[in-house]
Amino acid sequence: MQSILKWETNKDTYQLSQSHFLTLGSLTQNDIHYLLAEAIKLKKYQKEGKAHPYLQGKVLAMLFEKSSTRTRVSFEVGMLQLGGHAIFLSSNDIQLGRGESPSDTAKVLSRYVDGLMIRTFEHQIIEEFALHSTVPIINGLTDSHHPAQVLADLLTIQEHKGKLKGLKLCYLGDANNNMAHSLIEGAVKVGMDISIACPAGFEPDASILENAKIEANATGSSILVGMCPVEMINGADVVVTDVWASMGQEAETVERLKALAPFQVNTELCKHAKPDFIFLHCLPVHRGEEVTADIIDGPHSVVFDEAENRLHAQKALLKALLGN
Secondary structure (H helix, E strand, O other), rough: OHHHHHHHOOHHHOOOOOOEEEOOOOHHHHHHHHHHHHHHHHHHHHHHHOOOOOOOOOOOEEEEEOOOHHHHHHEEEHHHHHHOOEEEEOOOOOHHHHHHOHHHHHHOOOOOOOOEEEEOOOOHHHHHHHOOOOEEEEEEEEEOOOHHHHHHHHHHHHHHHOOOOOOEEEOOOOOOOEEEEEEHHHHOOOOOEEEEEOOOOOOOOOHHHHHHHHHHHHHHOEEEEEEHHHHOOOOOEEEOOOOOOOOHHHHHHHHHHHHHHOHHHHOHHOOOOOOOOOOOOOOOOOOOOOHHHHHHHHOOOHHHHHHHHHHHHHHHHHHHHHHO
């Protein structure tokens, strides 16, 4: 754990390279290691019952155009545990849902709060918020990126494997989605190898993939995309999947189930991973579709540790962005 915990010694002088948190690709490797070290520290404080009100008096506005369980609860509880306050705003609660532009909304809310967490559809929306906001913008999810979730995933892998660099992560299923994109960006930043198993037409976004390959060359990791699940999962330390039809794709469910069925994570397929592999899923899950119950409810699954770590990873993020 040396590569992460080394940041505890200079935690008071380190500053993130970005004032917003839009993608993992925009952070440096040092940023990610620092955030993971802070998450480990804050998690320890909570388990010990030690107060850590680093954000006393700070307010986070949470804008939700997409519903959520884990994102809302983890960010709201995180702010409370850090001594601050969170305000939940759905699209029905503010004028954004009635046609006010993201730029105007960002300018107004920046006058009231210390940070904005946004869970929305097009990634361009959150980029527009960041362009016009004078307070930090945090990506709670867009159609193309889910960096807060993958930060928690990296924390979970670190806890269970004791390291990140040199491990192999295999993602199976629809790879042209927010989880796959952020996993690719996060894995190469910390020196993990990543393999993607997906059918034709479900490949990762080409520009995200190309940028990640450049980063992989710098960190010594590798990216492999293929259509053979057995080949891609072979020797994997970490196995990850996601739902096959995300919010907004319900009309395509039947077509997607047929195309993605060969990429289901099940016991037979996982025989090709390492014997001590761990299984991750951001939840919610459709048991019997993208993963079988014996895997997600079995001894290799760490999905509830992963869900808990949303809280700790995001507290580290909130402290870093709002605490200065």
